Amino acid sequence: MQDLCTMVHLCYCLFLVLSPLIELKDSQIIFCTDVVSAMLIRATGQNLRLAYLRSLESLDLVKQIEVSGDIAALIYLCNPFTIVACVGLSTSPIENMAVILCLYGACSRLIPLAAFGWVIATHLSLYPAILIIPVIFLLGCGPDSPPRKLFLQRHQQKEVLNQSKLPPRFSWGPVIHFAFWAFLWSVYVLVLCGISLKQFGGLWEMFKSTYGFILTVEDLSPNIGVLWYFFAEVFEFFRNFFLIVFHVNILFMILPLAIRLRHRPCYLAFVYVAICSMLKSYPSVGDSALYLGLLGWFVNELADMQFSLFLFCGYVGVSLLSPVMHNLWIWRGTGNANFYFATAMVYACLQIVLVVEGVSAMLNHDRKLRNLITGKPQDAKS
């Protein structure tokens, strides 16, 4: 099963930091990272639950809701993908922890911690850079809540405008605070990198061989993504074009999602993480473990998501089949590259369905809340 998480890109800075301290293999560092991540997920989940309860209360809706933090932490820890990434000594748990640290910091308003998590996550794998948008929303208007319009409607209905019960407006103070800390941390990280890499060609060399390596998909070793086979097969002439297309694909979706889901920054972060783990250059199962764990935060909202059984079966099937196909192709030589590519393709489709259905379910949930308020309030009890 180790083959699933072979291609995890590790910045060699991290390696430089870790290698003198402890041998990665003998220590329990990955395991500890996973446990810490799970605890942070749990804390954030509780935070989100409180926020959700508060917003429901202010909408005068009473609903039995699950303890989402515990569920998310359990999903993260018991996920076979997490276990595989941990056993395979992949470094993705470290990257995941940085992302979770960032979200935790933003949810619990620990701005320096959020900035630190964001800078480290970006430094390690570049893609979490887009998480700055949900973090800004989180800091600006607080954790997930139904749209602000809904509250206004509700209060108009009741003809009492209680300002204290309204969710706060966007406040720029924490955002500027965050920007300051992010700047401080990134300068700090860059200076440290610059000092340690002085004899190896400096920062520019680091950017070229870490971020450059991520952006120009140079390593064509098989992984669970689809880009390796695409770039192994595509004609040299079109290589640059497709590199741009695939990377811009991530960026294209940022704005529409941010507009539509701005009142739910944590969910926005989840969608971004899922999209990145689907479209990134060298994906691994560790990335999937992260977004599947984060999915646990939204068990209440996504209760009536479509195709959930199909998705579950698909994930089980792919995670069973792809090691088999990899083994057939690489080790036994009886299979073909297409066998493994097919499972990777199915996996990509599953992720797409998950993201699309997830977004759709969340929007429907908001619609349902509005219906409960405007239309038939008696439905809220059911």
Next chain:
Amino acid sequence: MVLLQRPHILLLLIDTHQFLQCWIAFGSANEEGQQQEEFSEELLVKPLPDHKLLAHFHFQSSAPPSTSNGCHHHLFPKAISQLVQKFRVKEMELSFTQGRWNYESWGGFDPISSSNAKPPGVELWAVFDVPQHHIDASWKNLTHTLSGLFCASINFLESTATYSTPEWSFPPASGNVRYGTFPCEAVCTENLTPWLRLLPCRDKAGIALLLDRPSLYRGFYHSQRLHLTSTESSSEGIDSGIILEQTLTVVLQPNSERAIEVHASEKHVQPSWSLSSIFGKQVSGRCVLAKSSSVYLLLDRGLVAELKFPNKENGKSAANGLTSENFWSNPSFELSVNPDRIFLEESSSHSKSLSILYMFQVEKYSESEPFDIGLMWKVPVAWLCQQTPLHASRFLMGSGNERGAIAISLKSTQFTEGFMSANSKDGSCELRVDVFQVVPWYVKVYFHSLRVFVDQQPRAVSDFIEKIHVSPSKDKMSPGVMEVVLKLPCRVNTAALTIEFDKGFLRIDEYPPDANQGFDIPSAIISFPNFHASMVFLEDDSLNRSPLLSKFQDKCPVMSYTEVLLVPLTTPDFSMPYNVSTIKCTVFALYFGSLLNVLQRRVAEEERFLKAKAAKKTGRLPLLLSKLSAKLRGRRREPLHSPPSSSSFINSKLVLKVILVAGLAVGWQYFFS
């Protein structure tokens, strides 16, 4: 004008005169010695223990450092001298080899095997006399020139991913050396013909007449080599002396029917042969341009010890000048031609017995009386060639297409035992072994996984490795190079180095046409710097020394090449590029489209709400737009296509669009022109 021209004419006259003089002098057997371009041709024949025969052709041309002739040469090939001058090559060696030198039965300790046994395919190394930053450019140009000159794909060595810069383990230890091999080159007659064209007599006369293509390529091993050294002239530095050494080493099977018929039962009987039976041709006189032209027959140390020449004391005295009869009238074999001279080897420390060299002058023979030497064995004889201190072999470990390991194993030979017994009084006897290994970038070697096994026991690396230099490979940029100096105890039976690697994955257009055949890892070079393969023959006149024999006297370290490894790499499906592109793009379109659809979808209720909202607004919106269009029309009277007077809302919108597009187009045109 006339006055000016006169000295030129005078000079011309003098030049022609000099040239004539030179020519005459050259014709009259080179009295001037040092200042002349020289050419010599030699052939060395040596019976090998496994019923085979080694033929080693050695042609040497030399151009002395002189400024008198400019860039004109009498004998020396012009292409080579131009190449040396253009790329400032200090030393260069190019070899084309087919087959593998069998170190176990053909020996590895004599000068022939350690400098002429080459790895299969093309091997090229060159030392340049240019500043450090120009070396790579010179190398590129040199590979292209040689590729054109020898009709071979040497130009593949041009890319930085194929050649390497040995730091210190490669013999001409210097920072300016570049080394590249191309193991999968198929060597054939198309490479031999340009090589022969460098000889003054081609293959039309002299010893080169023997180079009959079918019989050469029928052999077990053939290696054509071109070695050139240029000596920097002290005066100008423009024209330098060059020594070009062309050798062709062939291992052939003498097919002597008689021997097979008669002694089919006996294993040890050596086949009798003659030059005409091996090559199907005879030497009809020398190449007239050659200074010396001679054929040698070398009897190995082991063979001489086995033959038991009647009285060795007599033999040693014979080396002092007397031609003793009993060296060629031996009871065990018979030579068809009487040798002109016999050389005995000077006593060496490594071996008990001494090898014998019979020399035949080709000058004496002519068209009417061709030279043909034959050797007839009378009694069966078996011997062993002297081997390298350790026999090196290399193999791959592991299965599957993801990772593996390279192992270099060194086994002690009978030589080591002898060496050990000779040095037994010295307790701390050490054997130094240099290993030079180049691996292409797609074999990603993990140098930290280097392990040393001595006598089949895993041992600490630092105990046996004295010095190590590693330069890791960069993808598509440079190969991985490993240079190791091993210090092994003399008593060692086996030693092995293993190193693990991951196999890389290439793009579809980086695979060769026969991708499933696998990729070659070039031979490793194992050298023993403490041992020198040299044969010093006692000669009476050192002035008229033959180039081949003086080459034998050079102290070059004993070197051996390991096998070429064939690594199978995983291949993608080569018929899939269109399918992969379309499938992948479809999935991306699915993602993009469906996500956007979900984001902008509105349920029925919202639709109704929006429609109601829009209905409210309908009063205002067209009003605004018509106002705007009216304003625009009022401002711009000039546009050619003036809108119709009865402008409805749709028409004004259309006009707006048209104007917008036209404006954009004008802007575009203005901005880019």
